[in-house]
Amino acid sequence: MLVRCLYASRARQTLVPAVTDAILEQSRRNNAARGITGLLCFADDIFVQVLEGGRDPVCDLLGVIMRDDRHQGLRLLAYEEIGQRRFGHWNMGQVNLARVNTALLLKYSARPALDPFANPAAATMALLHDLVDTAQIVTRGG
């Protein structure tokens, strides 16, 4: 039984590389052992993360992430059972939306910015799929 979930949240502190690198390091270490894959996007103070994997590991991890005080105001945008993974290449890929082409951000949004709190979940997920299709996912560093 595979599931995928998508959430958005706001960082409690300014998102500097030391903060995102620490989260990504933890994610890659833990997720590989738990069969979890996905993407973590950040832009200004916003996080958007998609998690895929078995229902138990994904739900357990979501419970841990919800209690993490590095962010707040977490909103679950989508949760679904899936037949196959869409983000299976990454134990936790990263995308800094500040480096993404403005046209891609405008494709699904009124403004050239990530706004998962206002946009439909389907639009945010479509943007993530486009990032995969246009090979804008970073595996580590950068």
Ligand SMILES: Cc1cc2nc3c(=O)[nH]c(=O)nc-3n(C[C@H](O)[C@H](O)[C@H](O)COP(=O)(O)O)c2cc1C
């Ligand atoms: C936005 C955000 C995304 C996170 N994503 C993951 C993740 O995918 N996997 C993970 O294990 N921890 C993730 N974490 C960290 C967890 O909340 C928690 O700190 C970590 O799993 C604890 O792992 P440790 O006990 O190995 O240090 C994330 C935290 C934040 C703030």
